Amino acid sequence: TSNTGGSTPVESETSNKKEFTIGCMPLNEPAVQEIATLMEPMGYHVEVKVFDGNNLPAIALKDGDIDSLILNHLPWLNTFNNENNSELVMVEPYMYASLFGFYSAKHDSIEEIPDNASIIVSNDPSNMERSLEFLQKLGFIKLGEKKGEFYTILDIEENPKNIQLVEVETTATASSFQDADGSIAFTSVMRNAGIDAYSYIAEDGKHVNYPTSLVVNKGNEDAKWVQDVMKVTQTEEYKEKFNEIFQGAYILFSDMK
Amino acid sequence: MIEIKALTKSYENIEVLKGINLTIENGSIFGIAGRSGAGKSTLLRCINGIETFDLGTIKVGDIDVGSLNHEEMRVFRKNTGMIFQNFSLLSRASVYENIALPMKCWKYEKKAIDKKIKELLELVGIPEKIHSKARELSGGQKQRVAIARALTMDPQVLLCDEATSALDPKSTKAILDLLREINAQLGITIIVVTHEMSVLRSICKHVAIVENGTIEAMGTTDKIFTQRPQALINLLGNKEIVLSKNERSIEIFYSRGNDQILTKLARELEIDFSIIGGEIESLDENSINSVVIKVDSKYAENIKKYLIHKDIMWRELFPQDAEVDQ
Amino acid sequence: MIEIKALTKSYENIEVLKGINLTIENGSIFGIAGRSGAGKSTLLRCINGIETFDLGTIKVGDIDVGSLNHEEMRVFRKNTGMIFQNFSLLSRASVYENIALPMKCWKYEKKAIDKKIKELLELVGIPEKIHSKARELSGGQKQRVAIARALTMDPQVLLCDEATSALDPKSTKAILDLLREINAQLGITIIVVTHEMSVLRSICKHVAIVENGTIEAMGTTDKIFTQRPQALINLLGNKEIVLSKNERSIEIFYSRGNDQILTKLARELEIDFSIIGGEIESLDENSINSVVIKVDSKYAENIKKYLIHKDIMWRELFPQDAEVDQ
Amino acid sequence: MNGELIESILYYLQKLIIPSTFITIRMVLSTMIIGIAFGFVLAIFLTLYGPNGLNPKGRIYSLLNFLVNTIRSFPILILIVAMGPITRMIIGTTIGEKAIVVPLSIAATAFIARLLENSFLEVDKQLIEAARSFGANNLQIIFRVIMKESVPSIISIMTLATVNYISATTIAAAIGGGGLGAVALTYGFQSFNNTVLYMSVFILLLLVNITQFIGDLFYKKFL
Amino acid sequence: MNGELIESILYYLQKLIIPSTFITIRMVLSTMIIGIAFGFVLAIFLTLYGPNGLNPKGRIYSLLNFLVNTIRSFPILILIVAMGPITRMIIGTTIGEKAIVVPLSIAATAFIARLLENSFLEVDKQLIEAARSFGANNLQIIFRVIMKESVPSIISIMTLATVNYISATTIAAAIGGGGLGAVALTYGFQSFNNTVLYMSVFILLLLVNITQFIGDLFYKKFL
Numbered sequence A: 001t002s003n004t005g006g007s008t009p010v011e012s013e014t015s016n017k018k019e020f021t022i023g024c025m026p027l028n029e030p031a032v033q034e035i036a037t038l039m040e041p042m043g044y045h046v047e048v049k050v051f052d053g054n055n056l057p058a059i060a061l062k063d064g065d066i067d068s069l070i071l072n073h074l075p076w077l078n079t080f081n082n083e084n085n086s087e088l089v090m091v092e093p094y095m096y097a098s099l100f101g102f103y104s105a106k107h108d109s110i111e112e113i114p115d116n117a118s119i120i121v122s123n124d125p126s127n128m129e130r131s132l133e134f135l136q137k138l139g140f141i142k143l144g145e146k147k148g149e150f151y152t153i154l155d156i157e158e159n160p161k162n163i164q165l166v167e168v169e170t171t172a173t174a175s176s177f178q179d180a181d182g183s184i185a186f187t188s189v190m191r192n193a194g195i196d197a198y199s200y201i202a203e204d205g206k207h208v209n210y211p212t213s214l215v216v217n218k219g220n221e222d223a224k225w226v227q228d229v230m231k232v233t234q235t236e237e238y239k240e241k242f243n244e245i246f247q248g249a250y251i252l253f254s255d256m257k
Numbered sequence B, C: 001m002i003e004i005k006a007l008t009k010s011y012e013n014i015e016v017l018k019g020i021n022l023t024i025e026n027g028s029i030f031g032i033a034g035r036s037g038a039g040k041s042t043l044l045r046c047i048n049g050i051e052t053f054d055l056g057t058i059k060v061g062d063i064d065v066g067s068l069n070h071e072e073m074r075v076f077r078k079n080t081g082m083i084f085q086n087f088s089l090l091s092r093a094s095v096y097e098n099i100a101l102p103m104k105c106w107k108y109e110k111k112a113i114d115k116k117i118k119e120l121l122e123l124v125g126i127p128e129k130i131h132s133k134a135r136e137l138s139g140g141q142k143q144r145v146a147i148a149r150a151l152t153m154d155p156q157v158l159l160c161d162e163a164t165s166a167l168d169p170k171s172t173k174a175i176l177d178l179l180r181e182i183n184a185q186l187g188i189t190i191i192v193v194t195h196e197m198s199v200l201r202s203i204c205k206h207v208a209i210v211e212n213g214t215i216e217a218m219g220t221t222d223k224i225f226t227q228r229p230q231a232l233i234n235l236l237g238n239k240e241i242v243l244s245k246n247e248r249s250i251e252i253f254y255s256r257g258n259d260q261i262l263t264k265l266a267r268e269l270e271i272d273f274s275i276i277g278g279e280i281e282s283l284d285e286n287s288i289n290s291v292v293i294k295v296d297s298k299y300a301e302n303i304k305k306y307l308i309h310k311d312i313m314w315r316e317l318f319p320q321d322a323e324v325d326q
Numbered sequence D, E: 001m002n003g004e005l006i007e008s009i010l011y012y013l014q015k016l017i018i019p020s021t022f023i024t025i026r027m028v029l030s031t032m033i034i035g036i037a038f039g040f041v042l043a044i045f046l047t048l049y050g051p052n053g054l055n056p057k058g059r060i061y062s063l064l065n066f067l068v069n070t071i072r073s074f075p076i077l078i079l080i081v082a083m084g085p086i087t088r089m090i091i092g093t094t095i096g097e098k099a100i101v102v103p104l105s106i107a108a109t110a111f112i113a114r115l116l117e118n119s120f121l122e123v124d125k126q127l128i129e130a131a132r133s134f135g136a137n138n139l140q141i142i143f144r145v146i147m148k149e150s151v152p153s154i155i156s157i158m159t160l161a162t163v164n165y166i167s168a169t170t171i172a173a174a175i176g177g178g179g180l181g182a183v184a185l186t187y188g189f190q191s192f193n194n195t196v197l198y199m200s201v202f203i204l205l206l207l208v209n210i211t212q213f214i215g216d217l218f219y220k221k222f223l
C-alpha cells in the first residue's frame, strides 16, 4: 500500500480493521445483528447502532462517525450524495428490498376506494416519493414536475378523487392503518406490526429499484472488512436465517427475479 | 364566654404555651400583654383554631374549638374576626379586594360589600386608598386595612394582635374608640394583645399577663396596675427613679372620688414633694390613675399614715422596683 | 450633618413628599413623627438612597446622595444602617444568617462575624434564637433581628423606622438604652421614626413632625412638647378632658429645678386641684415633664399669675384642645 | 438566481409555510386551552391534598402525583401510541392534526399542573392562615388567595408552557398532524430543502418570540 | 407460555434495559449538570438585566432573551442538526450517547434559565431593598438573597427539569445514543415489541418517580 500523495490514510487504516460499526434501523436490526453474530468467529467485533431512521445516520457515516450503514435504499442514497457532495457507496451485491403495498382495512380492492378517501403515506421524503408514484400508477393522482429533490404532495397536479394524503412516521403506516381508507406501507413494517404482509390489495412492483445493502464511504468498498460483510450476507446460512426472521417481509435480492 | 383550660402547645421541641388557663366574659374587652416571644400571638391563633394545640381545651361559648369539623370551624371563624400582627394582606390585591375577601367568601351581595367597605374605610380613615394595591400602602395604612377586614363579618369575637402598633396616636385613639363602640353597641367580645400599656388601660376591663407560656397575672386592669404583680414589673422593666439617700418614692392611686388627694396631702401635712412619674389615663368612670411622688424620707411615714387613714391605695416603690442612685 | 433641601417625591400621580427641608446635626438623635401615611418611611428610604426622588437634594456629610455612582452608593449604604418598618428578613434564613448577611457581603472573617452576632444577639435579648428560622420568630423577635442586622456594620448613620413598635416596654427600653449608648459612645447620628411619643421624649434631642409630605413643625423635643404646635395636636388628637362649666384645665411644665411646683402651688394659694393628665418621663438632665390639672374656675386666674410669677411654663388647655362636657 | 430564490420562497410560503403556521397555531392553542383547563384542575387537587397542602390526603395525592409522573415519564411518541385507543374514542382517528391534540394536551396537563403546583406552594402561608381566619373554605383559598397572589407566576407558566408546546408540536409529524415543526423536519431537513427548513424555523422563532412578548406584557400588567 | 415471557423479559432486561438505564442516567445527569450550570449563569444575567431586574439593561437583556427564545423555538431534532458542527468540535462526533448531551444541555440551559428567571422574579422586592440598604452588590443580592429565598423553588425547578429530560433523552434514538427512550421507541414501538416497550417505559416511570421523590425530600428539607 502506498502512503504517498493523495492516497487517503482512511483506506490504509480501515482496510484490515477488525472492529467496525454498522448503523441500522429497528426494522432491519435483526438481520444486521445476524451479520454481527456470523462475523464473530471470523475475528470481527461488529457494533450495531440502531437509529430511529432519518438523515442523521447517513450524515454520521459521511463524517466518519460510523463505518457503515444498512438502512437506506439506493435512490435515497443517490439523492443524499447529490445534496451533500458526499460519496457514499452502496456495496454490491445488493442485499434485499421491501415490497411496497397498498393496504386497506376497509376496502377489498383499489376500485372500491371512494372519493375523498384518506390514504396514509410515509412522511420520509424518498418513501413519500415512491408512494406518490405508486398512487399515480394506481390512477389516483397525476404528478407534475418535481419541485425539490423528491416528489411531495405539493407536486400533485391532478387529484380527481380528491384523495386526502396523511403523512405519518413509517411505523404509523402500519399502526394507524385502520384509521384511514388505505395505507401505503412496506411489507416489512406491516409484518412487524403483526399484519399479514401480503394482505395488500396492490403492490408497486418497483422494489427491484429500491435495493438496500451495506453503505460505506467511497474508497472503503474494497476493504477486507467490507468484503467480509458481503461474503457473510451471501452465505446460504445467512439467507436462511434472513428469510426465517422476516418471513418474506423483506425479499433477498438474490431471490428476486 | 371564652374558657381556656390547661392549653399546651409546642413547636417541634419548644413548648410555647405551657398550660394556659383563662376565662373571658362575654362582651368584655380583655387585654393580654407579655414580653416579646411570650406566646401571645400563638394563644390568639389557638383560640381562632388556625393553630392546633397539644393539650387542653378552648371553649368559645358552647363551642369546643378543638373538636370542630371543617364546616363548623368555618362558621366559627366567620364569627371570630382576627387582626394579624403582620397584617397578612394580599399584596397584589387592592384595598377594596382585601377587605371584600371575607364577604365574597360568604357570598355577600356586591352592593352590600361596596357599602360595607365604604363605611369601614371611613371608620379607619383611608377612604382615598380604596383602589391602591396593598403593597403600596404605608405600614399604618396596611394595619388599618387589616382592621377593616377583620370587622367585615360583624364578628362576635374579635382577636386583635397588636392592632394599633403601627398607628400614630390619633389613629390609635380612633381605632380604640371604634373598638369600644362596637363592644358597647354590639356586645362583642374583644381580646386585645398589645405592648402599649395605654391601650390596655384605656379599653380593657381585664388584663392577663403572659410570661414564658403561662399566665402569670390576671385580673381587672385596675387591680393589675395598682397591685403591680411581679409579672407586670417584669414586663415594664424598672423605672429609673433616681433617689438620693434621704429620699423615698411612693406611688399613690386615685380615681374620681379622691382625685384631689395630692394637693390635700401636701396641704394637710404641710409638706412639698415632686411628681416623678405616673400613669394618668382619665378620670372618667372607674379608671384608676397613679402618680409617683418623691419625698424627703422624714415625711414618708406620715404620708403613709395619712394615706391609710384616708383609705387611699399606695405602694412604696423602693426597694422592689427602684434603683437607688449613689 | 444631614441636609435635606426641597425634597420632592411622587409615586405615579401621588406626591408623597412635597418639599422637605431638614437639617440634622452630626451625632444627634433626631426624631420624626407624623400621622400614618405622612411620608416618614419614604423620607428615610430617600435618605438611604434606596428610593429615588424627583427634586431637591440630600446631603449626608459631604455626600450628595442623589449623585452617587453604583460603587459609591454601596459604600455610603454600608455606613448607613436601616431598620425597616416591616423588618425585611430573609424568611428562610436563620437568625444567624440574617444578621451575618451584611458582614458576609463586606467579606468579614467568619470569626469576626460569629463574635459580632453573639454580641448583638445578647444586646437585643434573643441569643437562644440564633439558629431559628426568621419565619419562626414572634413579631418582636423579628424586629430585634432587624435591629441587630442594622447594627452589624457599625454605621455612622442609623435610620430606624418604627424600630420598637413590636416590642414590649422592657425590650423597648433596652433597645432605646442601646441606641442612646451607641450614640453617646460612637457619636453616630440616629434618625428615629416613631409613633410612640415616649420614645421621642426619652431619646430624641430634636423632633420633626411630618404632615402630608411636608415638615410642619421642627425643634428641640422640649420645645415641641411644651409649645405643642398644631402639627403635634393633629398628631396626638384631642385629649378627652371632661370639664364641667366651672372648671378649668391647665398644663404645667416643670423640670429638675422646679419639680415641687405642684405642691407649692397648692399650699401657697391654699387651693386643691386634681391631676388629670400628664407626661412624666424622668427628672434627669434637662427633660421637661408636664402635668395637667383640673381646677375650679375661680382659682384659675390666681394660678396663672402664680405660675407667671414663678417663671413656670404653662398653657390653658381649653378651648383649643379640650372638649367641654355639658 | 436571486429571483429564483424569491420565487421559491413565495411558493413555499403560500403552499406550505402559511398553512402550516395556521395548523401549528391551531394545535398549540387547542393543546394549551385543554392543558390549562385540566392542568388547573389537577394543580388544584395537588395543592389541596399535597403534604403541604390545604387538606393533606396522602392517598389521593400519591395517586394524582403518580398520574402526573406517569404522563411525564412517557416519551411523547410513546404517549401518542399509548393514548391511541383513547384518541380514537374521542376524535375518531389516531392520525392528523386533531388526533395529535389529545396526547399533547394530556402531556401539557401534567406539565402545567406540576408547574402550577410548584408555584402555588410558594404562596405565603400567613395569607392562607388569614383567609382561614375568616372562614374561607379550601377552594376559596385556592381561587381567591393562592391564585390571586400567583397571578404573575401563572402568567409566566402559561408563557413557558406555550413556548414549550410550539416546538413540541413537531411530533405531529409522526402522525400526520402537519404544522411548522413537521414541515421543518420532513419537507425541510429530510428533503434536503434548506429554504423550507430555514423558513419554518424562522416562523417558529417568530411565534415563540411573539408568545414571550405577549406573556411579558401581561406579566408587567399584573405584576 | 408464561415461562417464555419471563425468559424473554430476563433476556431483554440484561441485554437491553439495564445497559440503557445506565445510558439514560448518564445522559440525564450530564445534561442536567451542564444545563443547570449554564442555566444558572444565564438566569443570573436575565435577572440582572431584565426590565424588573437589579440593573436593567434593555439591550443585553433583549439579546439574551432572544437567545433563550431561539433555542426554545427549535424542534429538538433540528437543534441537534444545527448544533452538529459545535457538537463535533466538542465531542469529536455527532452520534452516540455523548453527542446527544450537547444539544440536550443547550436546550436544558434555556429551559432552566427561563424557569429560574421566573422564580427569581418572584422574590419579595423589599428583601432586595433591605440588602441594598447595607450595600450588597447585585451579585451578592442574587446569590445571598434571591437564591436563598428561592431555594424550595429552585429545587422544584431542578426536579421538574430532570423529569423533563429523562423522557426527552428519547431523541437520542435519532443519533444512535441509546437509552431507555430510544429503546422504547426503536426496539419497542418501531419494532412492534411490546415486551421491550412496556419494560423500558416502566423503568422510565421508575426513574421519574425516584427523581420526583428525591426532589420532594429535598423540598421538604429546605422548605
Ligand SMILES: Nc1ncnc2c1ncn2[C@@H]1O[C@H](COP(=O)(O)OP(=O)(O)OP(=O)(O)O)[C@@H](O)[C@H]1O
Residues within 6 Å of the ligand: B011, B012, B014, B016, B034, B035, B036, B037, B038, B039, B040, B041, B042, B043, B085, C132, C135, C136, C137, C138, C139, C140, C141, C166
Ligand atoms: N412556627 C414556629 N416554629 C417555631 N417556633 C415558633 C413558631 N412560631 C412562633 N414560635 C416561637 O414561639 C414563641 C412565641 O411566639 P409568639 O408569636 O406567640 O410570641 P408573642 O408573644 O406574640 O411575641 P411578640 O410580642 O414578639 O409578637 C416565640 O419564642 C417564637 O419564637
Ligand SMILES: Nc1ncnc2c1ncn2[C@@H]1O[C@H](COP(=O)(O)OP(=O)(O)OP(=O)(O)O)[C@@H](O)[C@H]1O
Residues within 6 Å of the ligand: B132, B135, B136, B137, B138, B139, B140, B141, B166, C011, C012, C014, C016, C034, C035, C036, C037, C038, C039, C040, C041, C042, C043, C085
Ligand atoms: N410603592 C408605592 N406606590 C404608591 N404609593 C405609595 C407607595 N409607597 C408608599 N406610598 C404612599 O405614600 C404615602 C407615604 O407612605 P409612607 O410609607 O412614607 O408613610 P409613613 O409616614 O411611613 O406611614 P406609616 O406611619 O403608616 O408607616 C402613603 O400614602 C402611601 O400610600
Ligand SMILES: [Mg+2]
Residues within 6 Å of the ligand: B040, B041, B042, B085, B161, C138, C139, C140
Ligand atoms: Mg406576637
Ligand SMILES: [Mg+2]
Residues within 6 Å of the ligand: B138, B139, B140, C040, C041, C042, C085, C161
Ligand atoms: Mg412607615
